[in-house]
Amino acid sequence: MANETAFDASRKARTSYASQIMRLAGVADARIERAFAQVVREAFLPPPPWTAISMGAALVTRDLADIYDNVLVAIDPERGINNGEPALHAAWFDAVSPQPGESVIQVGAGTGYYTAILALLVEPGGHVEAFEYEADLAAQAKRNLRDYSNVTVHAGSAFGRVLPSADIVYVNAGVLAPDTEWLRALNPGGRLIFPWQPHKGWGPAVLVRRQAAGLSARSLMNVGFISCSGTTETISVRHLPTEADLAAIRSLWTRAERAPDASAVAVYEQVWFSSEEV
Known part of the structure; x- marks a missing residue:
């Protein structure tokens, strides 16, 4: 009876929470609300x-x-690892709009909470390939997601490795620049969302879309994420991009396909951002 009461309390809390998160994120997608209401957040957290x-x-x-509020919840305070802000992720889910049957690569699965929501959003027929660099977190994510048959958890970095093709690449860790393998993985019409953090600890979330003429890019809200482990990219411009530069991006190019030109906002070893539309 005690377990049943706890389950009922969790279900009631999730229903109210999901509605609140949608309001805070300005999201009207009923599928996203249902996913937030369905996934048991405490099952992906340390014990109370x-x-x-x-x-x-x-x-x-x-x-x-x-914990059924728009809050971070600590996973490992010493490493600065948290279960992230729900309204932010709701807004990101809305931006990339996962659809049934689509494939997702998640970079930085943590203990799997947002992986589970992504898995629901691509049902039926979709699949999530979730990568987690920290071995202990990857092991926890595998246990937590054992009932999600459309999720595969990989213990290791998703940076600098050949990846399967995907409709969505969803990055949960801050990077100086996106990995070219994330770009190569995108199917036609595919979407990449990642925290671009050329300044220490903050920067815009960037939404990238693979279009026929190239990769469009738009800055969304400013965010602060823990840095992605395993990255090697370094900046090659003489000064960091300003806030105006961050907002001005309209496309993203690999240096192998197009050399940086006068439209360049920020240039890295392998990729560069442009203020020109694709």
Whole structure:
């Protein structure tokens, strides 16, 4: 009876939480709301007490209501690893619009909470290839996602490796520049979303789409993510891009396909951002 009561409390909390997250994110997609309502967040967290973090303030709690809110929840405070802000991810899901039957590569699965939501959004017929660099987190994610038959968890970096083709590449860690293998993996019409962080600890989320003429790119909201492990990219411009530069991007190119020109906003070893439309 106690377990049934706890399950009912969780289900009730999730229903209210999902509605709240949609309002905060400005998202109207009922499929995304249902996915947030379905996935049990506490199943992907350490045992209570939990540390919920909002606006820099931390709350240590055993109350389910406190984690079914738009808060980060600590996974490993020493490494700065958290279960991320739900409204941000709801907005990202809306931006990349996962559809039934599509394939997703997730970079930085953590313990698998947002992997589970992605897995629901591509059902039926879709699949998620989830990569997690930290071996202990990858092991936890595999356990947590064992009932999700359309998810494969890989223990290792998704940076600098050949990847399967995908309709969506969803990156949960900040990078100085996107990996060219993420770009090569995109199917026609494919979408990549990642935190571009040329400045330490912050920068815009960038939405990239593979179009017939090339890769379009748009800056979305500013975000701050833990840095992606295993990256090697270094900046080759003499100064960091300004906030105006970050907002001005309209396309993304590999240097192998097109040399940087006067439209370049930021140039890296393998890729560069342009202010020109594709």
